[in-house]
Amino acid sequence: VLNDHLExxxxxxxxxxxxxxxxxxxxxxxxxxxxxxxxxxxNILKWxxxxxxxxxxxxxxxxxxxx
Numbered sequence: 001v002l003n004d005h006l007e008x009x010x011x012x013x014x015x016x017x018x019x020x021x022x023x024x025x026x027x028x029x030x031x032x033x034x035x036x037x038x039x040x041x042x043n044i045l046k047w048x049x050x051x052x053x054x055x056x057x058x059x060x061x062x063x064x065x066x067x
Contacts, residue, residue: 002028006043010050017054025051026060 002024005012012020025048031038038044051057 003041003043006047009043010047017051017056021047021051022054022056022060025057 011017012024028044028048029052032048052061
């Protein structure tokens, strides 16, 4: 569902990065952290790469490591 939704889109909602992108990307990144193969989901991978490059995602990731 997520992969289909991201077809032709840069973000989940509208044309700008939102909290929705940050929230969903945090969860959507879990399969990669668990070494699961999600290579068939090209739209998710493209979107995750862009979201993970954002400073806000990196701050959330650092908070998770601190715990």
